[in-house]
Amino acid sequence: MSTVPLGEDLGIETSAELKERLAPFLSQPDVVLDGSTVRRVHTAAMQVLCAFFRSRADAGHQTRLEGCSEALRDAARLLGLSASLGLAASGHPDNTQHSTVENAA
DSSP states (O other), rough: EEEEOOOOOOOGGGGGHHHHHGGGGGSSSEEEEEEETEEOOOOHHHHHHHHHHHHHTTOOOOEESOOHHHHHHHHHHHTTTTTTTTEEEEOOOGGGGGGGSSSSO
């Protein structure tokens, strides 16, 4: 099993680098993404993550997201991507006033 740390910044300017960093793991049988340190998230990075999960699923490979930070969980919830990233729905109320997401829409 390979574990890939996502880092702190998943802003739009890091999306191409994220795609390149994940590419070598497309054919690995079991991959865990560590999102515990993510502090900044942009929709473009979420698209990269969803494409990674989808491509791996289409190839029959398992992908898990572990150590999901509040910022990453917020972004997934606000964009309706929790299920796509294998995240269980949280019991947190929908409170966008305290959202940690940058450019959520």
